[in-house]
Amino acid sequence: MSDSHHEESFWRKYIFSTDHKVIGIQYGITALLFLFLGFSLMMVMRWQLAYPDTAVPIVGSLVKWLADLNGFASDGNLPADLYNVFGAMHGTIMIFLGVVPIIVGAFGNYLVPLQIGAPDMAFPKLNMASYWVYFVGGVVMLVSFFLPGGAANSGWTAYPPLSDIATTGQTYWLIGMVFLITSSLLGSMNIIVTIVQLRAEGMTWMRLPFFVWSQLVTSFLLVLAFPPLEAAGIFQLMDRVFGTSFFLPSGLVIGGEILKVSGGGSPLLWQHLFWFLAHPEVYVLILPGMGILAEVIANNTRKPIWGYKSLVYSATFLGFMSFLVWAHHMFLTGMGQGMSVFFQTTTMIISVPSVIILTCFMLSLWGGSIRFTTPMLFALGWMPMFGIGGLTGLPLGLSTPDIHLHDTYYVIGHFHYVVAPGTIFAIFAGIYYWFPKMTGKMLNETLGKVHFYFSFIFMNGLFWPMLIQGLGGVSRRLSDGGASYAHAQEFLHWNVVMSYSAWLLAVAQIPFIYNLIKTLLADKSPNPDPNPWNATTVEWTDTTSPPLGHGNFEKTPVVHRGPYEYSVPGESTDFTPQTQN
Amino acid sequence: MEIPYNVELREDTGLYNSKLGIWLFLASEIMLFGGLFSAYILLRTGAPVWPPIGEHGSIIHLLKDTIPHATFNTVILILSSVTMVMAWVALKQKNLGKYKMYLGTTIVCALIFLVVKYFEYSHKIHEGFVPAHDTYMALYFTLTGLHGLHIVGGIVVLAYLWGPGISMWNSEPERFTNRIEVAGLYWHFVDLVWIFLFPILYLLN
Amino acid sequence: MSNKNLGHHITNYRNVFIYLLIGTALTVIASYVDFNVKDSIAGAIFVGLLIATIKGYLVAANFMHLNSEKKMIYWILMLTVFFLVLLLFIPLLWNLNSLSY
Known part of the structure; x- marks a missing residue:
């Protein structure tokens, strides 16, 4: 089945490859670079928040260069206009160019075909196309940084009317988004068809690893929720390019003058279409992370994951419900009470399956002989962090406390607890866990543990004070961190704590980057252990590390049992491969 | 390396890969046009008069003149859908000549549709009814424009299947027939969207 | 598919x-x-x-063969249409003040 015998050119093999494994790694590398960029923007912003209007150390000249290019005045400090750009682009890059591509594009692409025993994705050429469309979208976003007026500066939510009248960067943002949305749509259709059609013989629905389930639900969310945002993006492009008034109400006054447009539009329309995507998007971020954790936890507790069926049903229900809660982001838009009651009820309902999933993971630990490997540490760290993220979401989902908390740092804290220690920890767990599969080399455990402990500490140092500030009423998106507001004064010192945590968090990533590079450069053992973690799923047991060339399997696997048969009584080993008869 | 179920049906789902793929694509298209229609509903219900009155007054009288064009275009699209499905039947009957004739008709119909659309657009723009004129015009141009882009995309794909793509008929006839079915599903969807655009944009004002 | 079946199809398409x-x-x-x-x-x-x-409906059922499609396709479309209805009508209910009448 392997194609590796006949020579492929460098370009066909590594750049324009149709092999899902190569595409997965392409996604992974690109997305990691974008994550780094998004994080760097944040580190500069944290300087401005801790020490407003003072020159940024180390990269000050770079900030001044960019500010000059964009036409903002700067003496090496981060001017407010550029702060807005950084804020908007931090969110955009982290979510649409970083986390989604790595967790769906990289992990989904690389692992789904291997875990279900398929030779490749269902549409290999389409797969390549989705990566390159994503790449183009990323380039458009990057180019926009160098425009006069800078990149998009209306927040990652791009609310009109502000975004309708913003500088050219916003137009680039919209074009970039159309590319990214198209890429996600193509990629997720591919994943669904692969899972439905290419499961190996005997791989029934209830024998799928939970990771595959999470990718399936996620892909459905992407297919059905992204198009309305694409429609909204097209409307906003029309508003900006052709002067239409989809999002501009009549009589809008800007700078003391009535804006010369026909009016008759509705800013709320954007919010509807945006949040119709963006709420399911939250589950796009977290569900595949949960999928990774299920694999890691079962493997490292050496026992079946607790409540496999509950996990599957919860994930499916979660996906379904995520379409019914979007207006909890819009409680303050003057909606009727009936509507807010409906949406806060659905919001409370959707927390139930999340809690079930978290509970299943916690109960899986009970009675297990836990191996404290690096991926497991990240999984263990994930549980309380995601728990905090989830619990802090409840007050936001109820319309009354939301009046106080809306648009404060509390929202930022809540969201980052879900996505940063939530999703990013899952991503780290996944990288440490599957790195030996991708390369045939194990990452260094000691460096991994150093990476984990320090990341864990500084993530909390970074996000916990946000909750305190938010409860104190400090608004988000203030370029001076609240310094000009009387009520924020007693919370200002937290800005320094958070900023140092952010920079130290960056330092904590050095062992990780060093570990990656050092391991990649190290010699590979001639015959690496294909299954170093003693796992049961197909990708570990039926193929080499890294898997064979295009085609994955020497012999098409046939599946005989469920995914998590660890410590089965009467077996000679404590793991029973899915393909063992 | 061969991807399984490219041509043959998978037993438990009864589908070949691209059939499922195109339906997922159409599902996302439904949601895309859903977003567009949702905007139409929200903006229309929020407007005091429909179509709104702008700088050049209301489009309503001009619109009455274009009903014959739009009706003609509706018939043309329906016809193209029928010839599309007949092209698929022709392949099932292994009649390549008939296939080329039917698919050719579909492409010609699509081109006629675009030409009529062009005259419609230029007439409106000439009279000052540009997208920025009012929210009706904005919706009109965005919705029909996006639909028009779908027609253009369809023409590209169908022209390929009519011309160079036909070589697959000799090597893998069944796979080629599947391709026509899948392309047809897309084409019928574009027709279906027009069936809704026609009354909401031209008739019910 | 037999030729007789195809003939039936053709009549059907003409009627539609x-x-x-x-x-x-x-x-x-x-x-x-x-x-x-x-x-x-x-x-x-x-x-x-x-x-x-x-x-x-006529186009979808006949030209797009939805009158005899596989279960998987129906499931996907039912899900899609459900979300479509939400997207179309919830914004209209924005001023709804009470859930009971």
Whole structure:
């Protein structure tokens, strides 16, 4: 089945490859670079928040260069206009160019075909196309940084009317988004068809690893929720390019003058279409992370994951419900009470399956002989962090406390607890866990543990004070961190704590980057252990590390049992491969 | 390396890969046009008069003149859908000549549709009814424009299947027939969207 | 698929074509009719959309073969249509003040 015998050119093999494994790694590398960029923007912003209007150390000249290019005045400090750009682009890059591509594009692409025993994705050429469309979208976003007026500066939510009248960067943002949305749509259709059609013989629905389930639900969310945002993006492009008034109400006054447009539009329309995507998007971020954790936890507790069926049903229900809660982001838009009651009820309902999933993971630990490997540490760290993220979401989902908390740092804290220690920890767990599969080399455990402990500490140092500030009423998106507001004064010192945590968090990533590079450069053992973690799923047991060339399997696997048969009584080993008869 | 179920049906789902793929694509298209229609509903219900009155007054009288064009275009699209499905039947009957004739008709119909659309657009723009004129015009141009882009995309794909793509008929006839079915599903969807655009944009004002 | 079956298909497609033409004619005629609903064109909108829905159904069921499709496709479409309805109508209910009447 392997194609590796006949020579492929460098370009066909590594750049324009149709092999899902190569595409997965392409996604992974690109997305990691974008994550780094998004994080760097944040580190500069944290300087401005801790020490407003003072020159940024180390990269000050770079900030001044960019500010000059964009036409903002700067003496090496981060001017407010550029702060807005950084804020908007931090969110955009982290979510649409970083986390989604790595967790769906990289992990989904690389692992789904291997875990279900398929030779490749269902549409290999389409797969390549989705990566390159994503790449183009990323380039458009990057180019926009160098425009006069800078990149998009209306927040990652791009609310009109502000975004309708913003500088050219916003137009680039919209074009970039159309590319990214198209890429996600193509990629997720591919994943669904692969899972439905290419499961190996005997791989029934209830024998799928939970990771595959999470990718399936996620892909459905992407297919059905992204198009309305694409429609909204097209409307906003029309508003900006052709002067239409989809999002501009009549009589809008800007700078003391009535804006010369026909009016008759509705800013709320954007919010509807945006949040119709963006709420399911939250589950796009977290569900595949949960999928990774299920694999890691079962493997490292050496026992079946607790409540496999509950996990599957919860994930499916979660996906379904995520379409019914979007207006909890819009409680303050003057909606009727009936509507807010409906949406806060659905919001409370959707927390139930999340809690079930978290509970299943916690109960899986009970009675297990836990191996404290690096991926497991990240999984263990994930549980309380995601728990905090989830619990802090409840007050936001109820319309009354939301009046106080809306648009404060509390929202930022809540969201980052879900996505940063939530999703990013899952991503780290996944990288440490599957790195030996991708390369045939194990990452260094000691460096991994150093990476984990320090990341864990500084993530909390970074996000916990946000909750305190938010409860104190400090608004988000203030370029001076609240310094000009009387009520924020007693919370200002937290800005320094958070900023140092952010920079130290960056330092904590050095062992990780060093570990990656050092391991990649190290010699590979001639015959690496294909299954170093003693796992049961197909990708570990039926193929080499890294898997064979295009085609994955020497012999098409046939599946005989469920995914998590660890410590089965009467077996000679404590793991029973899915393909063992 | 061969991807399984490219041509043959998978037993438990009864589908070949691209059939499922195109339906997922159409599902996302439904949601895309859903977003567009949702905007139409929200903006229309929020407007005091429909179509709104702008700088050049209301489009309503001009619109009455274009009903014959739009009706003609509706018939043309329906016809193209029928010839599309007949092209698929022709392949099932292994009649390549008939296939080329039917698919050719579909492409010609699509081109006629675009030409009529062009005259419609230029007439409106000439009279000052540009997208920025009012929210009706904005919706009109965005919705029909996006639909028009779908027609253009369809023409590209169908022209390929009519011309160079036909070589697959000799090597893998069944796979080629599947391709026509899948392309047809897309084409019928574009027709279906027009069936809704026609009354909401031209008739019910 | 046998040839006899195909012949049946062809007759069916021809019939659907005729129905669609009739539907188009009806919807144009209907748009000129005053349905006598007070001060509004709600009646015309209802009739127009009803005809469009019937036409859409004919296309989907016959040309797109939805009258005899596999279960998986139906599931996906049902899910899609459910979310579509939400997307279309929830924004309209924005001012709803009470869930009970």
